[in-house]
Amino acid sequence: MRTWIFQANPNEFDIDGYLAAGPKEITWLVRRYSGEIQPGDVVYIWRSSGGEEGKAGIVARATALTEPANILDDPAAAPFWKRDAPTGTSTRVKLRVDGIANSREFIKRDWLVDDPACSEMLIIRQPAGTNFPLETREAERLRNLWIKTGVDWSRAESLAALQTYLALYGKQISRKPGSPVADLAMLIGRAVTGAYNKIMNFRAIDPRDSRDGMDGASNVDRSVWAEFFDERAQTIDKNAVSDEFQRLWPQYWLEPTRELQEERLEQAVEEAKADLDVLEARIRASRRPSKPRSGTTTTTVFNRDPNIIAYAKRRAGCRCEVPGCEVPLFLKPDGEPYVEVHHIHMLADGGEDTTDNVACLCPTHHREIHCGLRRSELEAALSELRGA
Numbered sequence: 001m002r003t004w005i006f007q008a009n010p011n012e013f014d015i016d017g018y019l020a021a022g023p024k025e026i027t028w029l030v031r032r033y034s035g036e037i038q039p040g041d042v043v044y045i046w047r048s049s050g051g052e053e054g055k056a057g058i059v060a061r062a063t064a065l066t067e068p069a070n071i072l073d074d075p076a077a078a079p080f081w082k083r084d085a086p087t088g089t090s091t092r093v094k095l096r097v098d099g100i101a102n103s104r105e106f107i108k109r110d111w112l113v114d115d116p117a118c119s120e121m122l123i124i125r126q127p128a129g130t131n132f133p134l135e136t137r138e139a140e141r142l143r144n145l146w147i148k149t150g151v152d153w154s155r156a157e158s159l160a161a162l163q164t165y166l167a168l169y170g171k172q173i174s175r176k177p178g179s180p181v182a183d184l185a186m187l188i189g190r191a192v193t194g195a196y197n198k199i200m201n202f203r204a205i206d207p208r209d210s211r212d213g214m215d216g217a218s219n220v221d222r223s224v225w226a227e228f229f230d231e232r233a234q235t236i237d238k239n240a241v242s243d244e245f246q247r248l249w250p251q252y253w254l255e256p257t258r259e260l261q262e263e264r265l266e267q268a269v270e271e272a273k274a275d276l277d278v279l280e281a282r283i284r285a286s287r288r289p290s291k292p293r294s295g296t297t298t299t300t301v302f303n304r305d306p307n308i309i310a311y312a313k314r315r316a317g318c319r320c321e322v323p324g325c326e327v328p329l330f331l332k333p334d335g336e337p338y339v340e341v342h343h344i345h346m347l348a349d350g351g352e353d354t355t356d357n358v359a360c361l362c363p364t365h366h367r368e369i370h371c372g373l374r375r376s377e378l379e380a381a382l383s384e385l386r387g388a
Helices: 015-020 075-080 136-148 155-167 180-188 192-205 219-228 238-248 255-274 276-286 306-316 363-371 375-386
Strands: 003-008 025-029 042-047 057-064 069-072 089-100 131-133 340-343 358-361
Touching (some): 155 192, 155 219, 180 192, 238 375, 358 375, 363 375
Antiparallel strands (some): 003 131, 042 057
């Protein structure tokens, strides 16, 4: 079974009026892929913008009932054509209408342009046409969005948003693919914009944060917040939130997350290679000397307890303590595996130099926890490990 997008142009055909009339079955023109569309295939009906901002997106879901064949246009559709209704037979497919989106359920094109799974859909990149096939990942993402869009958030979803809010507390919040917000949206099957808004709802609830949030928190959100927030102490139990998150969303820690990271890494490598010519041109144009000027900087250095470093390495058996780490370690001249000791709550942020606040990491994961997209995930895993 495959999944498709069939596009309607509202300047030519009043798709909203046609669907509002309540047809159980409709016919649709097939200009391409006539040999690939099969009965049982899923079809999303896409309304193009028609020149109106914010109008493009998915308005209905259907199922193919037949293979494409020479079929007359549906007579019931004739009043909704804004030009002469087509006559005669053309290659069409019969569809059963399974659901029509209301104003809350409409899946906006604007949400999909930067979506981690859907930004490369053909209808986004090459929107001219009638029939568009979807890749498996795109189809799964749209299935989840179709199910969740317009439906109130559950406690489990709100809890996942709270977990992400706490991981980003005091930091810049991005919606770009690969960000914690985008990862949250993919995990729970919501639009990235909706995930971002929910996190900003928690900022508005949080009395500790004076920055502007967003109104619109639900009773469920407030209940979830109250479950973990101590009003008297003005603190939130991050460990309890993390435990509940892992209980409700165990799939977050499974292999697909790693596969997704590898896919993003491959994409980033290809994009980096594509920029080589541009960068070489900039280097030639800059005419900078081949020997850069020297300068001085001031760096704050913490005097760490060497006993704690030694203790952390022995406790870990000189292995990386990131769950499931498969990065091979190399040996130092003394024959000991090379690992680095990381402060879970960093010293520069007020963390303590204690055995409960350190973990052994391979060099790869040490750099990733400081510079990588999975920083929040790794921090949560180490905090769970030490009960920090």
